[in-house]
Amino acid sequence: MIIRESKISDAKGIAKVHVDCWRTTYRNIIPDEFLEKLSYEQRTALWIKNLFKDDNYVFVAENNLGEVIGFADGGKRETNTVENSADLTSIYILEQYQGLGIGR
Structure with a gap:
């Protein structure tokens, strides 16, 4: 794990x-129709934009095969007035890798 x-x-x-x-997380919470319409291509375009942002920091977790199995991103929000701090915006880990301590 890297x-x-x-x-x-x-x-x-x-x-x-x-x-x-x-x-997997929102199954039976959000309608299946919405979840099925989520697009890898659309999210790839979104993440290309996010990765180019100077104030956005993204880290990935890879398995032993070099595949991305999780990510976290964050940065400093305008409403954060605490010196030398940042905000964790999101953390996602594939279901089969959850509970292994990757998010620590």
Whole structure:
């Protein structure tokens, strides 16, 4: 298991984790129709934009095969007035890797 700063080339893997996590986490909470319409391609485009933002920090977790199995991102929100601090915006880990301590 490796946790490292993301690269633009990780956008597709991050998008897959993002969509798959929504589909497993929100099953039976959000209508299936909505979850099925989530698009890897659309999320890849979103993550390419996010990865280019100077004030956004994204880290990925990789399995031993080099596949992205989780990610976390954050930065400093305008409403955060605490010096030398940042905000965790999201953390997603594929269901089969949850509970292994990756998010620590």
